[in-house]
Every structure is written in structure tokens, then in C-alpha cells.
Amino acid sequence: MASNRHLGRIVALQVLFEVEFRQMAGDSTVDVDEITARNIERYSEILHDQKFIFELVHGVIEHLEELDQTIQPVAKQWPLEQIARIDRSILRLGVYELLYEDIPPKVVINEAIELAKAFGSDNSSKFINGVLGTIHSANV
Secondary structure (H helix, E strand, C coil): CHHHHHHHHHHHHHHHHHHHHHHHCCCCCCCHHHHHHHHHHCCCCCCCCHHHHHHHHHHHHHCHHHHHHHHCCCCCCCCHHHCCHHHHHHHHHHHHHHHHCCCCHHHHHHHHHHHHHHHCCCCHHHHHHHHHHHHHHHCC
8 A cells, every 4th residue: 555655656756747747837727636647647557545646646736725825935045947847746736734634744744755856866865855844843
């Protein structure tokens, strides 16, 4: 189940990245459910908890403004629009899980760090760790 959840987070991250990219490019045809279903289809034989992915994606999108307002004061030197899109998506996903999901914070932060190592730049994992760690400490 844990590895399935990790893959689920990877798929959710891909969806969130694509949705934001297309929206910022002015694409008015963005359909979150279609994008999610398409990304899930690639892994359908090994991905069993598809509901988890839809919940993550919709949760992040529904709470986007609050997530961004939580991230911005912690990353003062980096306005959200200057944070790399992939890092911003990882942070939003991680903060959503910290605030709204019943998942141990250590697991959330470790998963976000692993996503940053896999998809971000060389310094992404340290940045993600610092921001999420600070947010978690402030909400304990």
C-alpha cells in the first residue's frame, strides 16, 4: 500500500503540474478529471487506489489559495511565482496533506522530499524539507 501511495503522489504531482502549466499558458480547455484519468491510465495495472489520487488533486485545487497563503510567509525570499513550478506543486501537495489528510507529518514530509529528489533541481529537496518542516512546526 505504501508504494502504491507513493506512485499515487507521483501521478497527483504530474496532474497538478500539467493543470497549472496549461492554465498559465491560457488553455481554457483544462479538464482536471480528464487529465487525472489520463495520467492514472498509464499505471492502471499497478495503481489500485485511484480515489486517493482524485482526492489529492481536487483537495489541492479546492484549497489552492489557502495553501499558497500558508507557503508564502515561510518562503519569504521566494515569491510563489518565482518558485519552480515543480517545487510549487510539491509544496502545495505536501501542505495539503499536512493540513487536511490524516497522514503522519513525517510521512508527508519524507514523501515530498522524495518527489523533490526525483523531479526537482539539486536543491529542491532541501527547500521542500525546510518549508514543510517549518509549516508543520507552526501547526503543532
